[in-house]
Each structure stands twice: as C-alpha cells, then as structure tokens.
Amino acid sequence: MCDAARIRPDVDQTLFREAMSRIAAAVHVITSDGPAGPVGFTASAVCSVSDAPPTLLACMNRSSRQNAALHANGVLCVNTLCPGSQHLAELFSGQAGIAHGARFGHAAHRPGVTGAPLLEEAAMSLEGRIAAVQASGSHDVFFVELDAIHGPRDRDALLYFSRRYHGLPAA
Secondary structure, three states: OOOOOOOOOOOOOOHHHHHHHHOOOEEEEEOOOOOOOOEEEOOEEEEEEEEOOEEEEEEEEEOOHHHHHHHOOOHHHHHHHHOOOOOHHHHHHOOOOHHHHHHHHHOOOOEEEOOOOOEEOOOOEEEEEEEEEEEEOEEEEEEEEEEEOOOOOOEEEEEOOOOOOEEOOOO
C-alpha cells in the first residue's frame, strides 16, 4: 500500500453495484463447521491466489452474522455450483426464507477432511484452513490454504450475470 494519502473520485454506490452486476462470476456456496457450528452462504467473490501453496480467497460481508462463525471455525469449503443447482444458491443466500440453522437440512452434504460440509450437487469442492484474514471496506477477505480438492466433475458452470443465473457449457 502506498504511504501517500489515497485520493478517490466520488463513485456513486448504485452505479458501482450496477457495474459489478455486469461482471459474470461463478456461483459458490461457502460452508464451514466447527466450534461455532455449521454455516453456509452464497458467494461469487472467490478467486485463486497461488498454487504454491494452493491458496484461494473468499470475501464475506463483515456485518453478516455468519462472519464470526467462519472466524471461529477456522475452516471453509468453496462448493462451486452448476446449472440446476441454483436452488442451493437461493437457499444459502436466504432467498428461500429458511432459517440459517435449517438450511443444511435441505441440501445433501457430507463432511470433508476439514469437517466443512461438501455439497453433493457441487461441480467441485475446495476445502481448507483460513490462513489469514484482511479487512477491506465492509468485507473480510479470507485467504484459505487448501487441504483437499473434490472434483472437478465434468459439469457445466453456473454463472451470475446481470442479476440472473446463467449456465455456461463445459468446454
């Protein structure tokens, strides 16, 4: 980070959100279990960081009530969804109207090597331990060193673009 004061132009928050809706992103359900109990949430802010060691990052709003549980559990699994599984994205985003504690009762899953739930419908699941957390604006950025990769299965991708779900055929 530069030591000089950062100068930013005024960026309209509504315009920013609209612009971000035009960036196609894979749809994931991030799950965790441990001392704070099971949690799961839908996310599109996931990407690779490094392959040595295999590390990814995932972002979560710090005001989410699941944020503290993710910190306490110290592990997570990124379950990448495919077309036909958007019901899982809606379930874990809260759009289905099902309480946090009951969501896993509506999704076939099993524990992974870290104890984080692996969703059976996922195209692939990446699980690991939270190695570092960096606060940025309203969100925490979780850096996760992977312990296991389940899949990838030869399935199409589920993308979120322009506030709608879209399927992308596997190459």
